[in-house]
Amino acid sequence: MPKINSPTGLEDLRREILSKRDPNKPCITLCSGTACHATGSEKVAVAIEKELEKQSLKDDVDVRRTGCHGFCERGPIVVIYPEEICYLNVTPEDVSEIISETIKEKKIIDRLLYTDPNTGEKVVYEYEIPFYKEQTRIVFGPNKNIDPKSIDDYIAIGGYSALSKALFDMTPEQVLDEVKRSNLRGRGGGGFPTGRKWETTRNAPGEPKYVIVNCDEGDPGAYMDRSLMEGNPHSVIEGLIIGAYAIGSHEGLIYARQEYPLAVENVNIAIKRVEEYGLLGKNILGSGFDFKIKVHRGAGAFVSGESSALMTAIEGKVGEPRPKYIHTSECGVWDKPSDLNNVETWANIPLIINKGSEWFTSIGTEGSKGTKIFSLVGKVNNTGLVEVPMGTTIREIIYKIGGGIPGGKKFKALQTGGPSGGCISEEYLDTPVDFDELAKLGSIMGSGGMIVMDEDTCMVDVARYFVDFLCDESCGKCVPCREGLKRVRKILNGIVAGEGKEGDIELLKEIGNVMSKASLCALGKTAANPILSTIRYFRDEYDAHIEEKRCPALVCKDLISYYIDPERCNACRLCLKNCPADAIDGEKKLIHIIDQSKCIKCGTCFDVCPPKFSAVKKISGAPVPPPIPEEKRVIVKAKKAKGGKK
Amino acid sequence: MDVEKIDGIIDGYVDEEGVLIQILLDIQRELNWVPKEAIMEVSKRLQIPISQIYRVASFYTAMSLTPMGRHLVQVCLGTACHVRGAPKILNKVENTLKIKAGETTEDMMFTLRTVNCLGCCAMGPVMVVDEDYHGKMKTSDVNGILERYE
Ligand SMILES: Cc1cc2nc3c(=O)[nH]c(=O)nc-3n(C[C@H](O)[C@H](O)[C@H](O)COP(=O)(O)O)c2cc1C
Numbered sequence: 090m091p092k093i094n095s096p097t098g099l100e101d102l103r104r105e106i107l108s109k110r111d112p113n114k115p116c117i118t119l120c121s122g123t124a125c126h127a128t129g130s131e132k133v134a135v136a137i138e139k140e141l142e143k144q145s146l147k148d149d150v151d152v153r154r155t156g157c158h159g160f161c162e163r164g165p166i167v168v169i170y171p172e173e174i175c176y177l178n179v180t181p182e183d184v185s186e187i188i189s190e191t192i193k194e195k196k197i198i199d200r201l202l203y204t205d206p207n208t209g210e211k212v213v214y215e216y217e218i219p220f221y222k223e224q225t226r227i228v229f230g231p232n233k234n235i236d237p238k239s240i241d242d243y244i245a246i247g248g249y250s251a252l253s254k255a256l257f258d259m260t261p262e263q264v265l266d267e268v269k270r271s272n273l274r275g276r277g278g279g280g281f282p283t284g285r286k287w288e289t290t291r292n293a294p295g296e297p298k299y300v301i302v303n304c305d306e307g308d309p310g311a312y313m314d315r316s317l318m319e320g321n322p323h324s325v326i327e328g329l330i331i332g333a334y335a336i337g338s339h340e341g342l343i344y345a346r347q348e349y350p351l352a353v354e355n356v357n358i359a360i361k362r363v364e365e366y367g368l369l370g371k372n373i374l375g376s377g378f379d380f381k382i383k384v385h386r387g388a389g390a391f392v393s394g395e396s397s398a399l400m401t402a403i404e405g406k407v408g409e410p411r412p413k414y415i416h417t418s419e420c421g422v423w424d425k426p427s428d429l430n431n432v433e434t435w436a437n438i439p440l441i442i443n444k445g446s447e448w449f450t451s452i453g454t455e456g457s458k459g460t461k462i463f464s465l466v467g468k469v470n471n472t473g474l475v476e477v478p479m480g481t482t483i484r485e486i487i488y489k490i491g492g493g494i495p496g497g498k499k500f501k502a503l504q505t506g507g508p509s510g511g512c513i514s515e516e517y518l519d520t521p522v523d524f525d526e527l528a529k530l531g532s533i534m535g536s537g538g539m540i541v542m543d544e545d546t547c548m549v550d551v552a553r554y555f556v557d558f559l560c561d562e563s564c565g566k567c568v569p570c571r572e573g574l575k576r577v578r579k580i581l582n583g584i585v586a587g588e589g590k591e592g593d594i595e596l597l598k599e600i601g602n603v604m605s606k607a608s609l610c611a612l613g614k615t616a617a618n619p620i621l622s623t624i625r626y627f628r629d630e631y632d633a634h635i636e637e638k639r640c641p642a643l644v645c646k647d648l649i650s651y652y653i654d655p656e657r658c659n660a661c662r663l664c665l666k667n668c669p670a671d672a673i674d675g676e677k678k679l680i681h682i683i684d685q686s687k688c689i690k691c692g693t694c695f696d697v698c699p700p701k702f703s704a705v706k707k708i709s710g711a712p713v714p715p716p717i718p719e720e721k722r723v724i725v726k727a728k729k730a731k732g733g734k735k
Numbered sequence: 736m737d738v739e740k741i742d743g744i745i746d747g748y749v750d751e752e753g754v755l756i757q758i759l760l761d762i763q764r765e766l767n768w769v770p771k772e773a774i775m776e777v778s779k780r781l782q783i784p785i786s787q788i789y790r791v792a793s794f795y796t797a798m799s800l801t802p803m804g805r806h807l808v809q810v811c812l813g814t815a816c817h818v819r820g821a822p823k824i825l826n827k828v829e830n831t832l833k834i835k836a837g838e839t840t841e842d843m844m845f846t847l848r849t850v851n852c853l854g855c856c857a858m859g860p861v862m863v864v865d866e867d868y869h870g871k872m873k874t875s876d877v878n879g880i881l882e883r884y885e
């Protein structure tokens with residue numbers, strides 16, 4: 090393919106691609122994102138291709154593998170165009186019916202549709218499913234329409250028109266001004282104004298200048314950057330080239346973690362294609378602007394996502410932070426001015442250039458403009474990726490989009506911001522989500538992790554979880570973080586083990602305050618957030634652990650006992666067969682009993698006891714009732730009950 | 736160990752700066768661990784002290800300084816999986832295989848690792864054996880799954 094060397098060349102190509110595509114031709118799109126892949130979407134894809142061949146429809150129907158659609162809870166997801174009929178949880182066995190019924194006969198298969206859990210109504214079209222309907226998917230939306238490995242797909246939806254506009258209709262200063270006026274703030278966690286950061290690097294002395302994509306995504310419960318990189322790498326690349334033009338950089342770096350093989354693969358393919366098309370390399374689109382991109386794989390360390398650490402890692406050294414009296418935007422990779430932005434930040438740039446800062450600032454709140462993608466996970470019905478305007482309330486996100494808490498359980502807390510963030514309690518459900526409001530509550534927006542917790546989650550255990558994580562991930566360079574985290578971990582481990590004492594909470598707070606004041610990098614500075622926020626909103630749970638040796642959520646292993654309720658045990662023997670410690674005594678028609686001295690509290694009996702009996706109970710803060718006397722253990726079933734099975 | 740393989744990997748990066756991590760990742764992928772001999776070879780070719788290479792290799796989780804078992808069992812301990820009971824799953828796997836996370840069974844059959852978020856939180860708690868994802872795990876599922884591998 091000859092390189093495109095002018096804006097008109099790009100528009101001609103776009104027209105050509107579109108003219109070859111018949112919008113009425115049936116197209117089966119299939120989510121091949123990580124979650125759907127894990128639930129077997131590739132098997133479905135192969136089945137679709139085979140079936141089309143078998144029914145001699147190969148030339149009449151297109152098949153497209155896309156990135157994550159967002160509704161991972163219900164994958165593998167199949168959407169059939171042009172109607173946009175959406176089938177969920179599709180298996181290879183469903184495929185022949187989909188082809189012969191829906192593709193050939195235009196008939197809808199009810200069983201594969203989304204059913205509204207409240208009304209029982211079936212929903213045919215993807216855009217009408219409540220999970221999607223309540224979102225504003227300007228950044229993440231194209232994921233479902235394009236094959237990330239196809240640059241033509243991206244060009245067909247208007248891709249690289251923002252680049253062409255920036256290079257030919259705007260000076261670098263104008264691009265910079267537009268981004269500054271948009272008030273875009275970094276999506277990587279800190280929320281620093283992107284335009285201002287660009288300007289610093291642009292004005293900093295020294296050549297070459299670098300522009301960098303942060304796709305390290307260290308937050309252990311979030312996957313939005315990954316999904317964007319896997320599903321729409323061109324939007325990030327386009328943003329990066331535009332940024333480079335504004336900043337005056339000719340070298341870009343994409344730092345993506347090795348554990349995201351599909352993201353690395355797709356971005357590498359994308360870079361190859363843009364080079365072939367003349368949208369990257371020397372003299373881009375004939376504008377005279379040169380730019381190249383290299384991909385650097387990260388080797389998995391949370392702290393390496395921090396800006397100065399990331400840049401050290403790019404130099405091939407151990408990715409540890411350094412003091413920041415000189416900003417990396419002035420002195421970064423190889424001591425050259427380096428602008429680092431998050432994946433989602435970059436993906437917003439083409440939209441701002443195309444639609445203008447005025448459009449962008451019309452979305453969101455006073456201090457936080459645009460949308461944000463969240464990874465809504467944990468104890469929520471519709472797990473997945475959610476994009477909403479800044480300022481949407483927590484309640485709307487969890488209940489309207491997320492469909493509430495599963496199993497009729499009660500909401501307890503929302504964790505945002507990962508290990509640097511905090512937990513927010515129920516009374517703040519109506520808080521609008523933006524950078525400033527979450528900070529006021531003692532949490533942070535972070536990069537977009539949102540973990541929903543219900544009554545079965547222990548908040549002390551959650552604090553300990555994050556401290557554990559941070560303890561492992563602290564690079565150990567500075568004392569407050571390294572030693573502070575160790576002390577805090579010890580105290581929390583004591584509390585969850587029933588060895589908490591009076592004064593522990595005050596000590597936790599004190600150490601937390603020192604860490605936040607005296608640590609070298611933001612990992613240590615924010616490490617106390619998960620502790621302080623849980624103490625702030627869930628003090629009663631800490632007290633229960635310390636004073637009563639009781640875990641109210643029945644989570645902390647050392648504070649609970651498993652017990653079989655004699656009234657409910659049906660002697661089905663399942664627990665006995667599965668107990669790894671031989672701690673259960675029983676036989677047919679004999680009520681089972683747990684020998685507490687042998688029990689290792691693995692919870693298997695609790696898991697396997699059939700729900701209709703639910704005989705295994707967890708007890709905390711109270712003694713286990715004594716085993717019932719031998720003579721009462723025999724189950725004598727009334728005749729009727731025996732025959733009268735439901 | 737195949738010195739040629741290592742040399743081949745290094746040759747792919749001639750005249751580039753800061754490639755140590757990339758080379759170690761490639762070695763990890765090729766050999767499934769980073770043996771001492773490989774580190775010596777890298778040190779010789781790149782003129783980087785062995786101590787510095789060890790420092791890098793031990794800092795990052797993606798590189799293993801011990802040989803790996805035939806099957807890699809990964810239990811996700813990401814936040815989403817954690818609140819859905821992942822620690823119980825890990826416990827059960829540790830008890831079944833009689834090793835701790837980060838270790839390999841004596842017969843070199845399984846290496847057990849913990850990971851943070853595999854991007855499929857909807858299936859949590861998640862356990863991955865080699866390439867197979869097992870979602871909505873219960874402690875009682877563990878034995879059945881591990882028995883399938885030999
Ligand atoms: C310990 C630590 C880990 C971080 N991890 C990430 C990360 O994984 N991804 C990211 O985009 N930013 C991460 N950051 C924030 C970066 O330092 C940096 O602020 C950000 O990438 C800048 O991009 P933005 O201005 O677009 O937000 C991390 C910060 C710290 C202190």
Ligand code: SF4
Nearest residue numbers: 565566567570610613
């Ligand atoms: S705060 Fe923690 S992670 Fe950051 S430099 Fe200090 S020890 Fe390292």
Ligand code: SF4
Nearest residue numbers: 668688689691692694
């Ligand atoms: S918790 Fe585990 S060890 Fe204890 S009785 Fe139940 S199955 Fe046996």
Ligand code: FES
Nearest residue numbers: 120122125157161
């Ligand atoms: S991976 Fe398919 S919807 Fe997320």
Ligand code: FES
Nearest residue numbers: 811813816852853
């Ligand atoms: S937290 Fe386990 S897959 Fe995301």
